[in-house]
Amino acid sequence: MCGLTYAGVSWDAHRCIREGRAGIERRQRQRLQEIVAYARAHSTYYGRIYRNVPELLSGIGELPVVTKAELMSHFDDWVTDPAVTKARIEVFLADSGNVGRDFLDRYVVCTTSGATGIPAILLHDHTALVVYNVLGYVRSLSVFWHSRGLAWALVRGRGRLAAVFVTGGHFLGNTMMARRIRKIPSRRRMQRIFSALEPLAELVSDLNAFAPVVLGGYPSALETLAHEQRAGRLHIHPVLINAAGETLAPAKRQLIGTAFDCRVGNYYGSSEAVGLTYECTAQRLHINSDWYIVEPVDAGNRPVPAGHLSDGVLITNLANRIQPIIRYHMGDRVTMDADPCICGSPFPSIDVVGRTDDILTFPTPQGHEVQILPLAIATVAEETPGVAGCQLIQRTPLSLTVRLRVKDGGDQEMVWAELRNRLAAFLSAHGATTIAIEKTDEAPAPHPLSGKFRQVYSELTPRHQ
Template sequence: MKTVTYPAALWDTFRAAREGQAAVAARRQRRLDDIAGYARTHSRYYGRLYHDVPERISEIGQLPVTTKADLMAHFDDWVTDMSVTRTEVEAFLADPRSIGRDFLGRYVVCTTSGATGIPAILLHDMSALTVYNVLGYVRSLPAVRLSPRQLWALVRGRFHLAAVMVSGGHYLGNVMMARRLRTMRFRRRTQRLFSALAPIDELVRDLNAFAPVMVAGYPSALETLALERQAGSLTIHPVMVTAAGETLSAAQRRLIGTAFGCPVSNYYGSSEAVGLTFECSLQRLHVNSDWYIVEPVDDHNQPVPAGRLSDGVLVTNLANRIQPVIRYQLGDRVALMSDPCPCGSLFPVIDVVGRTDDVLVFRAPSGGEVRVLPLAIATVAEETPGLARCQLIQRTPSTLTVRMRAIDPDHETAVWGSLSRRLTEYLSALGATTVTVERSDEPPTLHPRSGKFRQVFSEIQDHQP
């Protein structure tokens, strides 16, 4: 497989959208043959997995399904560069100074949360990064249609970009922002990462001081900021707002758009599949199907008909060679539409039910409310040493119930002590000083209504998601 350059990727991306469905399908098939062949030859894991798979792949169903658990269990055999080992990557990740730096000078490394119980360590090569960037610039940006007045506001605001997400770890958004600021130092004055872990008063104060004209973040964080904007404490005037990392509901989009008086765009992807989708001018998500294969499946990994909501989804990343992601199980529920989008794009429309955790609302001693972002408190919990999996449930305005499982059952008491202390300290730092953190005897389990695993949710009857 050849290294992908920016000029080649730009030219190909422009051409693909203009040459029609047959040309996109031909690209997809050629790239599937290439990545499957490369994985078979350079990855010991895929070499074994594809031992009985034909050399020529006529349809993707001939390839076995892969899971995060199995791939991570065989990390050193999964990667295609034998100089990459899990021991060395984990040592790299353990050093906070490594955030924003490339492993071995040629791979971006990130980690995922343990929302499904198994965190992943993921590497992306430079060719893949080129593809991700080009897809964003060529397909995502044109859908954001700004008036001359809004364009002037961007210029007047010196293109200040605020990203509100979990900071301090090797999460993809944090890594990419740190990498961008390290390699392009001039951006340090105009782009900043704001921690979603921070107390809301501190976050509002810092955003007001920075005065961003572009804001990106989790829908739950943006929803909270929109409420602060309506209350008058947040005084920023963004021209563009982008949501990612969680499912953006129609109600959230309306609230955020109304509060800030600007367009709200949406993105669906994952750390394994960066650049998976783009949103069109009609606010519909389209799959970049020349570089990704998306298969909506049932509980037995069998395909579901177009338009029907799946139980899961298999994703194939055709760009990344260092860690091939081929027919990889994601926990999201999706529906691929067969009808073309009225926007005119030839790329398929996808509806997504992804991460749907709740914002938790606790009472403050003063009588007010403390809003706790789900990804923020989940990150605090997941970083507890020895924790395998946990679930956080609000059952009263002043109680947080925790279901947990330790990696080593013999150390469960110690892990619980550390976990409860971390959660109590985090909630107290936010101002929720009277919340009781209690442990449930139940293990983490599927949500009784949705049948899916939800890591952070509220059972209070009048909760508004």
């Protein structure tokens, strides 16, 4: 599989659609055999857990399930290149000058903070990048290229692309954009990541100056920007908005689409599974199942049939060999659609429950209101040293209650003091200077009624879940 070219992968991706379900299944079976054989031969970790797995698989269910925590704790045994060690990567990651540079000149490295509180270091090899790019451009943008109006608007807008995410460091989006700019520096004028951590007034002013033609971001960030656009403070005219990283509820999609008067697209994927899905003209999320296997599972990792909501999902990435992701458990709750999509795509489609955090609203001493994006404040909390997990709950207009779980061996009081300082500084930077930040002895827990774990929510927001 090494040395796959853009032309080869593009041609195969095109043929795969023409061959329909049988073509997809054939590729899946063959690629699964290949990645399993490769992982068994080159990853000490997989070699160990696959020792009783037959050489010729009769189905993916014969393979054990792996978790992020387990893989991260066996990092050096997990990767398939002995030159890659956690110690060497940590030195590389500590140098911010390396953002957008390939580790050992051959691997893209990114980190995740993760809603579960377990940070991961993820590597992607150049062959996997070819596949991700083809899936991204050929499939994801097909809706775009099929509309002459959109394509022309993109050209007129000189392709200026803005993404509003948690910036900085080695997060996937930041790393990939820095990498593209490093290759062609003039792209800096065309592609920019804006920080969701920035105070809203500054973000609005920066976006007005940049005038993006394509805008990407978390649904909560886009929703806040939609309110700013309607209020007339933000006045940009994107032709396409892409949401990712949180669930895009239909009401939010409509609000964002109406405020900006443009198409709003949705995406589901992760740093472990880049280019996992694409959205079709019927607004369904299709899985790129020629390069990924997605298995909805219950709490005991047993398969959940199409049409039923799962407790989690097992992801297999068939493209990336440096750090094999095979039956990798993710906590997202999904439903595989039982009926075929009207768009005619042979790829299965999926509905994702995902994150449903709230935007928090706090008053300022000047009598205004500020809105705090859930993923931004969650990132501030998760990046505090010693935090293993936490939940931020607004119970009164002027307070924030924190449920905290400290890492094993950590000092409760020290971690809490640092977390409180960081949250206070973050809220103050947004103008909310008089918020009481309180710790409760309750542990982070799913909602008693819905059973859903929501990391950031407001009990002041009227909703019943």
